Amino acid sequence: MAEAVRQDVLLSVKNLVKHFPIRQGIIFSKQIGAVQAVDDITFDIQKGETLGLVGESGCGKTTAGRCILRLIEPTSGQVIFDGKDVPSLSKEELRELRKEMQIIFQDPYGSLNPRMTVGDIIGEPLHIHKLAKGAEKEKRVREILEVVGLSAFHARRFPHEFSGGQRQRIGIARALAVDPRLIICDEPVSALDVSIQAQVINLLQDLQTEFDLTYLFIAHDLSVVKHISDRVAVMYLGKIVELTDKTELYRNPKHPYTQALLSAIPEADPTIKKERIILKGDVPSPINPPQGCRFHTRCPKVMDICRSVEPEFVDSGHGHFVACHLVPAAQGAQKMA
Numbered sequence: 001m002a003e004a005v006r007q008d009v010l011l012s013v014k015n016l017v018k019h020f021p022i023r024q025g026i027i028f029s030k031q032i033g034a035v036q037a038v039d040d041i042t043f044d045i046q047k048g049e050t051l052g053l054v055g056e057s058g059c060g061k062t063t064a065g066r067c068i069l070r071l072i073e074p075t076s077g078q079v080i081f082d083g084k085d086v087p088s089l090s091k092e093e094l095r096e097l098r099k100e101m102q103i104i105f106q107d108p109y110g111s112l113n114p115r116m117t118v119g120d121i122i123g124e125p126l127h128i129h130k131l132a133k134g135a136e137k138e139k140r141v142r143e144i145l146e147v148v149g150l151s152a153f154h155a156r157r158f159p160h161e162f163s164g165g166q167r168q169r170i171g172i173a174r175a176l177a178v179d180p181r182l183i184i185c186d187e188p189v190s191a192l193d194v195s196i197q198a199q200v201i202n203l204l205q206d207l208q209t210e211f212d213l214t215y216l217f218i219a220h221d222l223s224v225v226k227h228i229s230d231r232v233a234v235m236y237l238g239k240i241v242e243l244t245d246k247t248e249l250y251r252n253p254k255h256p257y258t259q260a261l262l263s264a265i266p267e268a269d270p271t272i273k274k275e276r277i278i279l280k281g282d283v284p285s286p287i288n289p290p291q292g293c294r295f296h297t298r299c300p301k302v303m304d305i306c307r308s309v310e311p312e313f314v315d316s317g318h319g320h321f322v323a324c325h326l327v328p329a330a331q332g333a334q335k336m337a
């Protein structure tokens with residue numbers, strides 16, 4: 001990503017928190033705890049950039065994406081989109097903003113209404129946002145279908161008549177219909193066959209160039225985001241533990257969790273031997289996350305300090321942010337806040 005683009009922030013997420021309360025009792029229910037799904041995450045996305053957000057299932061990445069769009073209400077923190085504070089917008093202002101921020105869902109089977117034709121599915125946001133109606137809407141639907149590699153006649157068909165890859169193209173077309181600037185791609189290829197994954201990722205890249213789109217690309221696998229991302233943020237148990245340029249992350253991962261994730265990616269060249277880092281145990285519960293560094297119960301490099309003191313998320317040099325006691329901050333660097 002060009003430096004010029006980096007200086008032009010479209011989305012700024014600051015200290016975002018989402019805790020889901022756990023209640024007990026039916027009539028006089030009281031809160032007895034909280035699922036700490038997202039716990040104080042901070043990052044920016046520049047115009048035209050793709051930021052990959054990666055982590056195991058349950059780490060909070062999808063919740064973060066939904067809080068950014070306010071599909072669920074954040075507990076606290078700031079989400080600034082093009083200068084507007086998303087959590088403080090009224091319903092009407094939010095509806096206006098939804099034209100500019102769209103989402104592509106993970107499940108191309110469950111995310112399309114089986115009773116609606118493809119034309120109605122793609123035309124619905126045009127109707128809701130009063131962007132087109134009648135013949136103009138139909139023309140726009142036909143155009144978008146062709147942009148995503150389908151045909152105009154597909155508008156009359158129903159979702160069950162399509163393969164998984166084609167359905168995901170319909171989901172992409174629905175997101176594109178309102179001419180958005182930011183698209184949150186929530187694991188858009190994880191339900192697809194590997195050969196189809198590459199097609200959909202290539203399509204997303206072509207669309208990004210053609211329509212000047214910005215992506216937050218959520219995935220549970222570092223190999224999926226490698227191709228499409230400019231920078232990558234790695235999440236563990238509600239926290240971002242590492243964030244840097246894609247090339248730097250794959251060449252020089254600094255956080256032990258990122259190192260373990262990268263070691264699990266199969267190497268295409270059989271002459272290259274790499275040591276697989278096997279993490280012990282399961283991911284702890286986000287209801288009661290470990291004190292200190294949340295990764296300490298599974299970290300192969302754990303030290304005493306890790307069990308009690310939470311590491312700060314600091315710039316270790318050239319914008320390579322890491323939260324680990326083993327990685328010192330660069331001289332004069334600030335923590336991300």
Ligand code: SF4
Pocket residue numbers: 255256257293294295296297299300301302303306311323324325326
């Ligand atoms: Fe491992 Fe400690 Fe670093 Fe956490 S702070 S990743 S436990 S070395």
